[in-house]
Amino acid sequence: MRPLDLTEKDPSKRITIHFEGKPLEAYEGEKLTVALLANGIYWLTTSTEGRKRGAFTFGPVPMVVNGVKNINGRKTVVKDGIRIERQNYGDFQETVEVDESKPVTRQVVDVAVIGAGPAGIGAALELQEHLTVALIEERGWLGGDMWLKGLPQEGFDGEPKEVIKSLVAQFNDNVRVFRKTIALGIFDKGEYFLVPIVKGDQLIELMARRVVLAVGAVDNILLFENNDIPGVFRRDFALEVMNVWGVAPGKKVAVVGGRPEDIVPELERWGIEYIVVPNPKRVEGTEKVEKLIDMNGNVYEVDAVIVSDGRRPDINPITQAGGKLRFKRGYYMPVLDSQHRIRDGIYVAGSAVSIKPHYANYLEGRLVGAYILGEFGYEAQPCVYEKKLREYEPEAITIHKIEFDAFSLEDVQICGCDVSLKKVDDVVRSGITDLQIIKRLTHLAMGFCQGRFCLFNGAVVVSQRANLDMAKIDLPVARPPLKNVKMKVTAAGG
Amino acid sequence: MPTKELPERSEIVIIGGGIIGVTLAHELAKRGEEVTVIEKRFVGSGSTFRCGTGIRQQFNDEANVQVMKRSVELWKHYSEEYGFSFEQTGYLFLLYDDDEVEEFKRNIAIQNRFGVPTRLITPEEAKEIVPLLDISEVIAASWNPTDGKVDPFYSTAAFALNAERFGAKLVEYTEVKDFIIENGEIKGLKTNRGVIKTGIVVNATNAWAKLINAMAGIKTPIPIEPYKHQAVITQPIRKGAIKPMVISFKYGHAYLTQTSHGGVVGGVGYELGPTYDLNPTYEFMREVSYYFTRIIPALRELLILRTWAGYYAKTPDSNPAIGKIEELNDYYIAAGFSGHGFMMAPAVAEMVADLITKGRTSLPVEWYDPYRFERGELRGQALQMG
Numbered sequence: 001m002r003p004l005d006l007t008e009k010d011p012s013k014r015i016t017i018h019f020e021g022k023p024l025e026a027y028e029g030e031k032l033t034v035a036l037l038a039n040g041i042y043w044l045t046t047s048t049e050g051r052k053r054g055a056f057t058f059g060p061v062p063m064v065v066n067g068v069k070n071i072n073g074r075k076t077v078v079k080d081g082i083r084i085e086r087q088n089y090g091d092f093q094e095t096v097e098v099d100e101s102k103p104v105t106r107q108v109v110d111v112a113v114i115g116a117g118p119a120g121i122g123a124a125l126e127l128q129e130h131l132t133v134a135l136i137e138e139r140g141w142l143g144g145d146m147w148l149k150g151l152p153q154e155g156f157d158g159e160p161k162e163v164i165k166s167l168v169a170q171f172n173d174n175v176r177v178f179r180k181t182i183a184l185g186i187f188d189k190g191e192y193f194l195v196p197i198v199k200g201d202q203l204i205e206l207m208a209r210r211v212v213l214a215v216g217a218v219d220n221i222l223l224f225e226n227n228d229i230p231g232v233f234r235r236d237f238a239l240e241v242m243n244v245w246g247v248a249p250g251k252k253v254a255v256v257g258g259r260p261e262d263i264v265p266e267l268e269r270w271g272i273e274y275i276v277v278p279n280p281k282r283v284e285g286t287e288k289v290e291k292l293i294d295m296n297g298n299v300y301e302v303d304a305v306i307v308s309d310g311r312r313p314d315i316n317p318i319t320q321a322g323g324k325l326r327f328k329r330g331y332y333m334p335v336l337d338s339q340h341r342i343r344d345g346i347y348v349a350g351s352a353v354s355i356k357p358h359y360a361n362y363l364e365g366r367l368v369g370a371y372i373l374g375e376f377g378y379e380a381q382p383c384v385y386e387k388k389l390r391e392y393e394p395e396a397i398t399i400h401k402i403e404f405d406a407f408s409l410e411d412v413q414i415c416g417c418d419v420s421l422k423k424v425d426d427v428v429r430s431g432i433t434d435l436q437i438i439k440r441l442t443h444l445a446m447g448f449c450q451g452r453f454c455l456f457n458g459a460v461v462v463s464q465r466a467n468l469d470m471a472k473i474d475l476p477v478a479r480p481p482l483k484n485v486k487m488k489v490t491a492a493g494g
Numbered sequence: 495m496p497t498k499e500l501p502e503r504s505e506i507v508i509i510g511g512g513i514i515g516v517t518l519a520h521e522l523a524k525r526g527e528e529v530t531v532i533e534k535r536f537v538g539s540g541s542t543f544r545c546g547t548g549i550r551q552q553f554n555d556e557a558n559v560q561v562m563k564r565s566v567e568l569w570k571h572y573s574e575e576y577g578f579s580f581e582q583t584g585y586l587f588l589l590y591d592d593d594e595v596e597e598f599k600r601n602i603a604i605q606n607r608f609g610v611p612t613r614l615i616t617p618e619e620a621k622e623i624v625p626l627l628d629i630s631e632v633i634a635a636s637w638n639p640t641d642g643k644v645d646p647f648y649s650t651a652a653f654a655l656n657a658e659r660f661g662a663k664l665v666e667y668t669e670v671k672d673f674i675i676e677n678g679e680i681k682g683l684k685t686n687r688g689v690i691k692t693g694i695v696v697n698a699t700n701a702w703a704k705l706i707n708a709m710a711g712i713k714t715p716i717p718i719e720p721y722k723h724q725a726v727i728t729q730p731i732r733k734g735a736i737k738p739m740v741i742s743f744k745y746g747h748a749y750l751t752q753t754s755h756g757g758v759v760g761g762v763g764y765e766l767g768p769t770y771d772l773n774p775t776y777e778f779m780r781e782v783s784y785y786f787t788r789i790i791p792a793l794r795e796l797l798i799l800r801t802w803a804g805y806y807a808k809t810p811d812s813n814p815a816i817g818k819i820e821e822l823n824d825y826y827i828a829a830g831f832s833g834h835g836f837m838m839a840p841a842v843a844e845m846v847a848d849l850i851t852k853g854r855t856s857l858p859v860e861w862y863d864p865y866r867f868e869r870g871e872l873r874g875q876a877l878q879m880g
Contacts, residue, residue: 048756090730096794184779185776434536437536440647446800448729448799480774481801484799487786487794488795490780490783491787
């Protein structure tokens with residue numbers, strides 16, 4: 001077993017990979033970033049301003065793979081003999097093979113469901129009896145955040161992966177599943193919605209009469225010094241390495257953020273040594289996390305830090321599709337009509353609407369599916385789901401008071417693209433409170449994540465420094481593409 | 495939210511706080527005039543905010559070449575004085591056939607006559623300037639090393655700050671709703687935050703110019719329409735990879751360069767409108783990807799981070815309307831810049847300030863005569879990019 005393996009891997013799949021010239025053990029099908037973590041390697045890339053970065057919090061992971069620069073480490077699967085090296089963000093491949101990309105194809109469906117978590121699966125199951133569905137999932141698995149869990153979830157019977165498997169097993173031929181597929185945006189063409197999707201390097205133009213945004217929520221980024229260094233894990237990445245890949249985030253980890261209960265039982269299940277630190281100030285280490293220091297000056301020797309601070313709806317697809325937002329319960333959420341629509345033809349379900357248990361999100365998926373069936377003239381029972389859903393009061397998420405005076409602000413990263421809390425705070429303190437201007441002056445929300453992981457904190461800074469109500473802060477609207485896409489993919493076929 | 499009070503009166507009021515309005519306020523205030531800018535959102539928030547950075551003197555007529563020659567002198571001067579970046583990294587027009595070469599030889603002759611040092615260069619020389627170029631189909635290029643790029647937002651902010659230093663008032667989040675006119679004389683403007691008394695008004699609202707003209711009751715036809723143009727930015731790459739603005743008319747009227755932050759930015763000719771809609775389209779993403787990757791193959795492997803849209807305020811001959819409108823006393827217009835207003839701004843400011851303070855200017859402002867449309871005297875199409 002490798003240093004951080006939690007489970008014995010299938011020896012028949014054992015291969016050798018090379019990192020910075022050093023041979024390492026890996027297993028077929030593993031993600032590159034996970035294979036390196038299992039071997040105790042955290043530092044994978046270096047930001048434009050020279051900050052060391054890993055793969056498990058915000059920011060991109062460009063790497064050199066078999067001599068080719070600027071390959072996304074998170075989306076690369078290891079192969080026997082593969083050679084991997086570090087690079088800086090700005091390195092790119094100057095000479096490229098001119099391979100003619102695959103021609104663009106078109107597919108027509110009744111409903112495009114974006115996101116295959118419990119809500120997307122619920123919608124597809126409801127719709128499939130009468131309508132054709134394209135179920136689009138960026139990750140390699142169905143089940144979304146629930147697939148990451150090892151412990152039973154309220155409302156469902158049994159182990160989460162088994163629940164998901166049994167739900168997915170019920171899909172009929174009307175459901176076309178696209179794994180490892182991103183949606184570039186939702187474009188209104190009058191008669192239909194154009195939803196261009198990308199699977200591998202293949203561009204597919206989906207023509208759908210209705211769209212369901214089951215795009216989920218994103219984990220909050222907690223602000224503390226060096227919150228970007230290798231060894232800092234977002235809750236979802238920590239769960240993924242443990243429960244999907246059987247690899248530990250570290251031998252001894254610290255849990256920080258307002259929701260330690262979302263990760264602690266999982267650490268206990270695996271027997272990973274942990275400590276909960278409610279008030280982190282700073283992490284330190286030369287190549288990765290070595291210690292955590294709290295606001296009281298206590299020092300904890302750990303080799304990883306897991307941030308578990310709750311989730312907030314991913315609002316980018318909502319605003320790109322023309323939806324409006326409101327602020328409630330500590331987060332921005334879509335403004336919906338009585339049938340869960342942001343506008344005619346576009347529905348929202350799951351934690352993209354509000355934060356609640358997986359089962360409630362699943363019900364909400366079924367609910368929008370039922371609304372759509374009704375719209376198409378089929379018999380449907382939305383009121384059954386409406387009633388059950390009312391039993392779940394959406395959760396409120398706490399907004400932390402940022403300890404501006406306690407932090408060394410230039411060490412706190414608000415965004416993965418070298419935007420420090422200091423840069424943003426300086427602009428806000430100069431009297432600028434419009435996030436559009438703050439974006440331009442600091443580059444906040446202009447990088448790879450398109451603001452998913454930093455815009456909210458930007459709004460918090462404005463709110464706390466300028467004493468403005470979060471509800472009155474105008475968030476910039478997301479622009480296509482919703483997820484980064486290589487230019488050769490959208491260039492395909494003329 | 496508004497932070498500054500609307501003054502009770504001002505000698506001159508400029509409507510519109512984009513680069514044109516702000517550079518004009520700066521110029522007038524520097525000359526000792528009392529001037530107020532009224533901007534409905536924040537300074538630089540309109541097309542200036544969405545603009546593509548380019549500054550070029552490579553036009554195809556005498557007036558625009560002279561105006562841009564002066565403008566570049568002013569960009570150079572003020573960037574040094576106010577400390578914003580003006581990188582003279584040049585403009586490179588890629589040429590693919592004999593007709594294009596002949597046309598550019600004529601343009602270069604006009605440019606050279608007014609002291610703009612443009613040269614026709616070989617494909618190999620072009621590749622030395624931008625090593626990432628695919629020159630397999632390029633037969634020549636038009637190259638002027640004194641063209642360049644400026645960050646629109648930082649420069650607008652610098653002019654705004656210094657305009658205020660000279661005494662100009664910049665009033666944000668304030669929208670003009672109507673004119674107060676008595677006996678053909680401007681008496682003031684009504685805004686959503688009250689009335690401002692004034693006798694001299696400049697319409698510097700570009701894409702919104704026809705709305706302001708209508709409020710002023712102007713009968714003269716000044717056809718300015720908003721068109722949607724779009725832009726793209728890629729992930730940041732090593733700085734200095736693409737220094738100049740690269741233009742290819744063959745490939746979709748594409749323009750592209752690298753920002754100071756490292757991303758590759760640009761657009762194509764794809765135009766929608768007239769419209770005030772600003773939602774980026776899928777068709778643009780497809781076109782820009784196709785054309786850009788033909789000009790620079792290495793872009794194939796770069797990630798697109800974002801697209802956005804802004805207005806070109808277009809006139810029928812792609813030249814702005816700049817001048818005094820005679821039918822309403824002391825009403826001026828500087829609008830309809832058709833995609834190249836940002837680069838012209840410092841010279842336009844000088845021209846309009848001359849007109850207001852001296853009644854004449856040494857720059858060839860008559861080329862932009864607002865009455866040319868009514869008279870049916872359209873100019874030769876100004877070289878419009880993107």
